[in-house]
Amino acid sequence: MAEQVIVCKELTKRFGDFYAVNKISFEVNKGEIFGFLGANGAGKTTAMRILCGLSHPSSGEAQVAGYDVYQQAESIKKNIGYMSQKFSLYENLTVAENIEFFGGVYRVPAAEIRERSDALLQKLGLTGEAKKLVGALPLGWKQKLAFSVAIFHRPRIVFLDEPTGGVDPVTRRQFWDMIYEAAASGITVFVTTHYMDEAEYCDRVTIMVDGKVEALDAPSRLKAQFNANNMDDVFYQLARGAKRSGD
Ligand SMILES: Nc1ncnc2c1ncn2[C@@H]1O[C@H](COP(=O)(O)OP(=O)(O)OP(=O)(O)O)[C@@H](O)[C@H]1O
Numbered sequence: 009m010a011e012q013v014i015v016c017k018e019l020t021k022r023f024g025d026f027y028a029v030n031k032i033s034f035e036v037n038k039g040e041i042f043g044f045l046g047a048n049g050a051g052k053t054t055a056m057r058i059l060c061g062l063s064h065p066s067s068g069e070a071q072v073a074g075y076d077v078y079q080q081a082e083s084i085k086k087n088i089g090y091m092s093q094k095f096s097l098y099e100n101l102t103v104a105e106n107i108e109f110f111g112g113v114y115r116v117p118a119a120e121i122r123e124r125s126d127a128l129l130q131k132l133g134l135t136g137e138a139k140k141l142v143g144a145l146p147l148g149w150k151q152k153l154a155f156s157v158a159i160f161h162r163p164r165i166v167f168l169d170e171p172t173g174g175v176d177p178v179t180r181r182q183f184w185d186m187i188y189e190a191a192a193s194g195i196t197v198f199v200t201t202h203y204m205d206e207a208e209y210c211d212r213v214t215i216m217v218d219g220k221v222e223a224l225d226a227p228s229r230l231k232a233q234f235n236a237n238n239m240d241d242v243f244y245q246l247a248r249g250a251k252r253s254g255d
Pocket residue numbers: 023026028046047048049050051052053054055252255
């Protein structure tokens with residue numbers, strides 16, 4: 009049986025009497041690319057924050073990388089990487105300084121940071137840009153660099169919160185090549201996205217509606233189940249009944 013690196017059972021987060029996340033249950037396997045979809049306000053960010061050890065659930069269970077979200081949040085943080093569209097790199101530090109900073113935060117030894125950052129810069133084709141401020145890079149490059157930095161310490165799981173927002177389909181596709189490579193090396197990828205072409209690239213996809221998991225399966229099986237041509241159609245069938253609207 010595949011090793012399960014995320015397990016949640018009836019995980020719930022309540023704000024007053026509002027259930028932002030309502031009894032969600034699923035397991036994610038090692039090396040899997042797990043898509044986490046839902047309309048605005050469905051509860052994705054709230055659930056992801058719990059799984060990253062940043063917020064306590066109101067009830068239910070969750071283990072991430074074998075650690076309990078209630079008791080072992082610090083161990084979870086050491087074993088994951090995180091990248092979001094809103095925050096990932098320091099724009100006023102150079103490319104090299106960002107790698108050094110985040111490597112240091114994740115306790116990668118200094119000699120290893122130096123050695124691996126050269127290799128990374130080469131791989132990304134950014135060797136000539138190492139001393140440039142990140143703020144001066146095109147968005148697609150920032151995202152690729154942010155992803156590389158999020159997995160620099162070789163975490164067991166990387167959480168990506170809308171990592172490719174705002175870039176063209178070709179750049180998104182290149183970004184996904186990096187995701188595949190990470191997954192092939194054994195890093196589990198947990199990713200939220202609003203792009204349905206990206207949903208097709210995931211091994212399995214969860215669709216959340218109003219705090220609940222309404223569907224969870226491989227994209228091909230979801231399409232068959234909903235008699236749909238594409239994930240856009242599956243998503244629309246599920247999300248059109250949502251009571252929560254976008255913010
Ligand atoms: N601290 C909080 N207090 C009260 N309500 C909250 C809090 N955080 C989130 N919510 C509410 O919980 C619901 C789920 O929000 P969440 O941000 O998890 O959704 P999301 O699926 O990530 O949406 P988006 O795609 O817009 O990021 C929303 O209705 C939001 O207003």
